Amino acid sequence: METLEKPALTQEEQFQARIDADVRIEPKDWMPDAYRKTLIRQISQHAHSELVGMLPEGNWITRAPSLKRKSILLSKVQDEAGHGLYLYSAAETLGASRDQMLADLHSGKAKYSSIFNYPTLSWADMGCVGWLVDGAAILNQVPLCRTSYGPYARAMVRVCKEESFHQRQGFEVMQTLCEGAPAQKEMAQEALNRWWWPTLMMFGPKDSESPNTEQSMKWRIKRFTNDELRQKFVDMMVPQAEFLGLTVPDPALKWNEERKAYDFGEVNWEEFWQVVKGNGLCNADRLQARVQAHEEGAWVREAANAHAAKRKAREGVGA
Amino acid sequence: MLLTMQAAPSESAALATYSAEVRQLLFQYVLQLADTSLILGHRLSEWCGHGPILEQDLAMANIALDLLGETRSLYQYATELEGKGRTEDDLAYLRSAVEYRNPLLVEQPNGDFAHTIVRQFLFDNFHYPFLKQLKSSPDERLAGIAEKAVKEAAYHLKWSSEWIIRLGDGTPESRQRVEKAIASLWRYAAELTTPTATEKALQEAGIIPDYAALQPTMAAHVARVLEEATLPTPPASSFGLAGGKEGRHSEHLGYILTELQYVQRAYPGLTW
Numbered sequence: 001m002e003t004l005e006k007p008a009l010t011q012e013e014q015f016q017a018r019i020d021a022d023v024r025i026e027p028k029d030w031m032p033d034a035y036r037k038t039l040i041r042q043i044s045q046h047a048h049s050e051l052v053g054m055l056p057e058g059n060w061i062t063r064a065p066s067l068k069r070k071s072i073l074l075s076k077v078q079d080e081a082g083h084g085l086y087l088y089s090a091a092e093t094l095g096a097s098r099d100q101m102l103a104d105l106h107s108g109k110a111k112y113s114s115i116f117n118y119p120t121l122s123w124a125d126m127g128c129v130g131w132l133v134d135g136a137a138i139l140n141q142v143p144l145c146r147t148s149y150g151p152y153a154r155a156m157v158r159v160c161k162e163e164s165f166h167q168r169q170g171f172e173v174m175q176t177l178c179e180g181a182p183a184q185k186e187m188a189q190e191a192l193n194r195w196w197w198p199t200l201m202m203f204g205p206k207d208s209e210s211p212n213t214e215q216s217m218k219w220r221i222k223r224f225t226n227d228e229l230r231q232k233f234v235d236m237m238v239p240q241a242e243f244l245g246l247t248v249p250d251p252a253l254k255w256n257e258e259r260k261a262y263d264f265g266e267v268n269w270e271e272f273w274q275v276v277k278g279n280g281l282c283n284a285d286r287l288q289a290r291v292q293a294h295e296e297g298a299w300v301r302e303a304a305n306a307h308a309a310k311r312k313a314r315e316g317v318g319a
Numbered sequence: 320m321l322l323t324m325q326a327a328p329s330e331s332a333a334l335a336t337y338s339a340e341v342r343q344l345l346f347q348y349v350l351q352l353a354d355t356s357l358i359l360g361h362r363l364s365e366w367c368g369h370g371p372i373l374e375q376d377l378a379m380a381n382i383a384l385d386l387l388g389e390t391r392s393l394y395q396y397a398t399e400l401e402g403k404g405r406t407e408d409d410l411a412y413l414r415s416a417v418e419y420r421n422p423l424l425v426e427q428p429n430g431d432f433a434h435t436i437v438r439q440f441l442f443d444n445f446h447y448p449f450l451k452q453l454k455s456s457p458d459e460r461l462a463g464i465a466e467k468a469v470k471e472a473a474y475h476l477k478w479s480s481e482w483i484i485r486l487g488d489g490t491p492e493s494r495q496r497v498e499k500a501i502a503s504l505w506r507y508a509a510e511l512t513t514p515t516a517t518e519k520a521l522q523e524a525g526i527i528p529d530y531a532a533l534q535p536t537m538a539a540h541v542a543r544v545l546e547e548a549t550l551p552t553p554p555a556s557s558f559g560l561a562g563g564k565e566g567r568h569s570e571h572l573g574y575i576l577t578e579l580q581y582v583q584r585a586y587p588g589l590t591w
Binding site: 051054055058061062063064065066067068069070071074075077078081082084085088123173176177180181183184289292293296297298299300301302303304306307310 | 357361364365367368369370371372373374375376377380381383384387388390391394407408411412431432484485486488489490492493496575578579581582583586589590591
């Protein structure tokens with residue numbers, strides 16, 4: 001039988017062919033350096049977001065208004081610590097070290113989700129963070145359960161399960177407030193007014209200004225563009241806000257029958273970039289809190305290592 | 320004081336068999352236990368997001384959650400014992416510092432990680448053997464709560480003991496820090512096992528364990544852990560600090576409650 005001579009595929013082409021066939025990439029597989037770097041950047045950013053994200057909610061654990069709420073909030077923040085752990089481990093499978101990733105966070109080189117640079121001022125913020133911020137996170141993260149890199153995708157399956165639980169809890173906090181006394185409903189509306197726009201910013205810059213999107217889509221790290229996800233979020237949340245009896249703080253918000261979607265106003269991109277650059281209200285405080293915890297914990301980590309080494313040495317002698 | 324109680328076939332029947340006097344004592348006592356785990360859980364939860372290692376952040380949140388779970392079961396039982404229609408949240412959020420019954424140890428500030436560990440170790444070393452005995456209480460509610468909590472407390476004691484060992488037998492700095500924490504916190508330990516009049520009465524009635532009987536187990540565990548940590552045994556305290564179990568607290572508790580109760584106090588009577 002005669003065969004047609006095909007030119008041999010390069011490593012890069014073989015890699016892309018696997019991606020196109022939706023075959024998961026695993027740690028030991030060959031991958032382009034840029035793919036590895038993009039993933040390390042994205043996964044470590046995600047891990048840092050979980051870690052820094054513990055702070056604005058942790059801020060209310062000691063002030064939660066009932067024992068039940070306190071318990072739910074504490075276990076939620078604990079889940080976030082757990083997500084941080086899975087994600088740091090996923091990044092480690094790509095050759096990144098946790099120490100280096102943390103050093104990059106502490107030096108300001110690595111980013112984390114800007115939403116956590118906004119302050120939590122009232123109990124209703126615990127509702128908004130769960131309902132809106134976790135809601136936006138879920139939209140960003142559900143497609144990541146099918147992302148091309150195996151360990152990341154598997155970590156995200158666990159993360160997403162817990163996030164949707166958190167989102168329901170956040171909605172329930174809002175619902176309780178909205179069905180409560182006028183002061184509680186006001187608290188809920190005031191919180192929505194502050195959180196709505198920063199949440200829309202969570203999907204990142206406009207597609208036209210998102211330099212990484214195209215390549216990430218090609219590698220199937222990302223599966224939807226920022227603007228697609230932002231639109232989905234608005235379409236999902238507006239009816240929920242209406243159900244709660246709350247007003248979304250956007251005068252341009254209007255149902256578009258033709259598009260079967262909501263038209264909405266323009267995000268304040270100047271604010272977005274300022275917060276990304278580190279000039280938001282809480283950027284310095286959040287970073288300071290993380291750096292301080294790390295520095296003050298140094299002697300504890302050293303003690304644990306020293307003790308483990310002594311123990312190992314003793315066991316060596318005993319053996 | 321002589322108190323009597325009969326076998327209790329069911330929860331509501333158990334409450335019915337107690338005299339008003341025993342019921343009042345038990346109410347005070349269950350509040351004391353609930354306040355204790357609430358305040359210690361509160362202190363541990365202050366670490367959330369600020370721990371020295373992410374894994375230990377998780378561990379402390381975990382212990383805080385266990386304690387909070389125990390707190391809620393206890394307060395719920397207390398509301399039934401009291402029978403005045405107060406809820407678990409009324410008990411936690413609407414009592415003042417002088418009405419709180421937790422021992423002084425658990426309200427002490429977190430300090431550095433060594434202080435948190437020593438405080439936890441002293442508490443766990445009482446809590447675990449205490450719950451083990453409380454499981455056999457003729458009071459079925461307390462026995463049930465202990466049954467669940469004892470498994471968690473076993474883990475807590477293991478965790479804090481291991482950390483005492485790591486810090487004692489770690490680096491010179493960790494050793495110095497843990498010694499300092501021991502020096503400042505050891506004097507609060509005696510209150511845990513020194514019965515108040517309420518506790519004595521309930522011990523005599525056989526409803527709660529005799530603390531004296533727990534002492535040998537507690538002392539043996541401390542000795543074993545300190546030895547492995549290569550730490551000296553602290554001298555017996557000449558003056559143990561006490562009073563929290565009777566409402567005489569340090570200044571720290573007021574600030575804990577100010578934070579804990581803020582929303583409930585600012586917006587009275589609402590549901591959250």
